[in-house]
Amino acid sequence: MSHATITPKSASSLHGARLPRWFPWAAAAASVALGFGISALAGLHSDIQWALIAAVLFLIGSYAVASAVEGKRQAKDRTATSLVWVAFLLAVIPLASLIWETVKQGVKVLDGYFLTHSMGVVADAEPGGGIYHALLGTLEQVGIAALISVPLGILTAIYLVEYGRGRLAQAVTFFVDVMTGIPSIVAGLFILSLWIIMLDMGYSGFAGSLALSILMIPIVVRSTEEMLKLVPNELREASLALGIPKWRTILKVVLPTSVGGIVNGVMLAIARITGETAPVLLLVWGTATINANPFDGPQASLPMYIYLQYNNGSEPAYDRAWAAALTLIAFIMVLNLAARGIARWKAPKTGR
Amino acid sequence: MAKRIDISGLNAYYGSFLAIEDISMTVEPRSVTAFIGPSGCGKSTFLRTLNRMHEVTPGGRVEGKVMLDDEDLYGAGVDPVSVRREIGMVFQRPNPFPTMSVYDNVAAGLRLNGKYKKSELDDVVEKSLRGANLWNEVKDRLNKPGSGLSGGQQQRLCIARAIAVQPKVLLMDEPCSALDPISTLAIEDLIGELKEQFTIVIVTHNMQQAARVSDRTAFFNLAAVGQPGRLIEIDDTERIFSNPSVQATEDYISGRFG
Numbered sequence: 173m174s175h176a177t178i179t180p181k182s183a184s185s186l187h188g189a190r191l192p193r194w195f196p197w198a199a200a201a202a203s204v205a206l207g208f209g210i211s212a213l214a215g216l217h218s219d220i221q222w223a224l225i226a227a228v229l230f231l232i233g234s235y236a237v238a239s240a241v242e243g244k245r246q247a248k249d250r251t252a253t254s255l256v257w258v259a260f261l262l263a264v265i266p267l268a269s270l271i272w273e274t275v276k277q278g279v280k281v282l283d284g285y286f287l288t289h290s291m292g293v294v295a296d297a298e299p300g301g302g303i304y305h306a307l308l309g310t311l312e313q314v315g316i317a318a319l320i321s322v323p324l325g326i327l328t329a330i331y332l333v334e335y336g337r338g339r340l341a342q343a344v345t346f347f348v349d350v351m352t353g354i355p356s357i358v359a360g361l362f363i364l365s366l367w368i369i370m371l372d373m374g375y376s377g378f379a380g381s382l383a384l385s386i387l388m389i390p391i392v393v394r395s396t397e398e399m400l401k402l403v404p405n406e407l408r409e410a411s412l413a414l415g416i417p418k419w420r421t422i423l424k425v426v427l428p429t430s431v432g433g434i435v436n437g438v439m440l441a442i443a444r445i446t447g448e449t450a451p452v453l454l455l456v457w458g459t460a461t462i463n464a465n466p467f468d469g470p471q472a473s474l475p476m477y478i479y480l481q482y483n484n485g486s487e488p489a490y491d492r493a494w495a496a497a498l499t500l501i502a503f504i505m506v507l508n509l510a511a512r513g514i515a516r517w518k519a520p521k522t523g524r
Numbered sequence: 525m526a527k528r529i530d531i532s533g534l535n536a537y538y539g540s541f542l543a544i545e546d547i548s549m550t551v552e553p554r555s556v557t558a559f560i561g562p563s564g565c566g567k568s569t570f571l572r573t574l575n576r577m578h579e580v581t582p583g584g585r586v587e588g589k590v591m592l593d594d595e596d597l598y599g600a601g602v603d604p605v606s607v608r609r610e611i612g613m614v615f616q617r618p619n620p621f622p623t624m625s626v627y628d629n630v631a632a633g634l635r636l637n638g639k640y641k642k643s644e645l646d647d648v649v650e651k652s653l654r655g656a657n658l659w660n661e662v663k664d665r666l667n668k669p670g671s672g673l674s675g676g677q678q679q680r681l682c683i684a685r686a687i688a689v690q691p692k693v694l695l696m697d698e699p700c701s702a703l704d705p706i707s708t709l710a711i712e713d714l715i716g717e718l719k720e721q722f723t724i725v726i727v728t729h730n731m732q733q734a735a736r737v738s739d740r741t742a743f744f745n746l747a748a749v750g751q752p753g754r755l756i757e758i759d760d761t762e763r764i765f766s767n768p769s770v771q772a773t774e775d776y777i778s779g780r781f782g
Contacts, residue, residue, distance in 0.1 A: 187705070192579060331624065339584065404619070405619060406615060406619040407619055408580075408616065409580065409613075410615065410619045410620075410685075411620070411621070411632070411636070412580055412608060413575065413577055413608055413612065413613035413631065413632035413686070414608065414612070414632060414636070414637075414685065414686065414689055415605055415606065415607075415608040415609030415612075415637060415689060416605070416632075416633065416636045416637060417605050420636050420637075421636075422622075424636050425621055425623075425630075425632075428623040429621070429622055429623050429639065441738075469692075475775075524534070
């Protein structure tokens with residue numbers, strides 16, 4: 173009788189002592205209180221110190237209590253859960269405080285006037301002025317960069333996934349990987365030496381767009397490649413077996429199936445290059461007045477505007493830098509939301 | 525409409541690996557030919573050589589002759605795309621296009637191959653769905669996504685999609701292996717109807733199914749793992765299942781294999 177040899181510890185082997193549901197919250201509250209107490213007694217002043225003490229107390233405390241009441245396995249489980257929560261909070265707190273600080277400082281001068289006027293007639297140390305020239309420059313430079321990079325990137329990804337075999341494809345993949353790691357200042361210097369020094373073109377928004385394209389293409393290629401790889405091979409075979417040529421299969425079956433993810437990747441790439449400062453500083457040069465022509469003469473852009481205003485160092489300039497930063501974050505957030513919306517709208521339908 | 529397929533001396537490779545060796549057989553028009561045999565013996569590979577889908581796999585290569593009536597599918601200048609319009613295929617797992625509605629799935633073959641008038645398309649879609657015994661179940665939801673149908677319905681949708689382009693031959697690669705017995709029965713009935721118009725080749729692991737639906741049965745086997753698969757014999761289904769001429773066939777069918 174095999175089961176007779178095992179003596180159950182309690183009346184039922186399925187039931188064990190369980191801590192109440194509110195235990196993690198109580199433990200968290202207690203460790204925060206303790207963390208406060210300890211740092212007050214020890215005379216520590218930094219917020220980070222008491223929070224770290226509380227986090228460590230929480231981890232150790234919940235492990236000790238749980239292993240005493242529930243047993244080792246459950247205690248380990250709780251520790252793993254707590255670690256995940258602590259890591260999550262550590263990651264979110266800086267993000268939330270960054271957004272909070274930017275909003276708090278940014279709303280001071282952010283209004284309709286700020287968005288529709290340039291710095292043309294305002295000295296940097298005086299209040300007033302706005303970001304219209306920088307906003308316009310950013311939109312034009314990023315728009316042109318996207319116009320160059322999106323077709324190139326998507327077509328490269330299609331080549332790599334659908335056609336690429338052998339050495340050429342390997343080489344392309346390798347160079348795309350290398351390009352992903354190019355620092356933005358290097359991309360800027362490359363275009364500076366090629367476009368402005370060798371070809372003797374002037375500073376312009378377009379030169380900035382070229383450098384931004386170098387940064388954007390590998391991101392588009394990578395994300396599109398991943399999306400195309402997700403399309404099941406069975407769909408391609410189903411389409412080919414209907415006597416549909418390969419290019420039409422790609423155009424009508426593969427791309428529509430993955431379009432949501434591709435658009436998402438493109439939007440994220442745009443968001444990524446919108447914040448680039450270095451190549452813009454080198455190539456677009458910067459101006460305080462409105463220049464709507466990206467192909468001729470210096471333009472402004474938001475990241476550079478923020479940098480220049482910060483450099484000025486006066487109180488009104490700081491306010492403008494914060495407001496411009498808030499505008500930049502809002503712009504990128506809108507792009508991300510649009511990407512999510514499009515991804516959801518275009519996702520393959522499964523409803524009955 | 526339906527056409528005869530004559531295969532002679534066919535070898536198929538994956539890279540340098542010879543998957544099937546020296547296969548010669550005739551597939552009769554307006555009949556169902558079943559391929560049976562153990563896993564890995566090259567039935568599916570052989571099926572895919574018949575509409576030039578084998579070469580879609582990286583490294584896939586074919587030697588030998590496949591005559592569709594009097595045209596060699598592997599002759600010089602033959603366009604694989606036109607071959608696949610003549611010889612349609614249904615796969616093991618139902619694979620409707622996820623971005624398309626039921627209607628668009630059936631119309632896909634025609635629409636992606638050229639311009640058609642809306643009324644013509646409507647006719648073809650209805651005819652194909654009726655042909656696949658699916659019309660009554662989906663006529664009210666033609667504009668709903670095809671992936672919302674049940675597994676059996678999806679497979680019949682794939683059959684409708686394949687017959688919409690009016691092929692001469694229909695290849696089926698274990699079309700019922702992912703389906704329940706009732707959907708399987710629906711598809712087997714459908715195969716019985718479709719053979720009036722098409723030449724049908726079906727790969728199956730289910731010997732009862734081969735016995736039920738096919739007129740002729742081909743038995744494939746391989747000497748050992750890593751060896752190429754070969755055609756052991758092909759004969760009328762009745763003879764294969766009652767009195768096969770090769771001992772290995774009888775062993776396989778009666779379950780005494782290996």
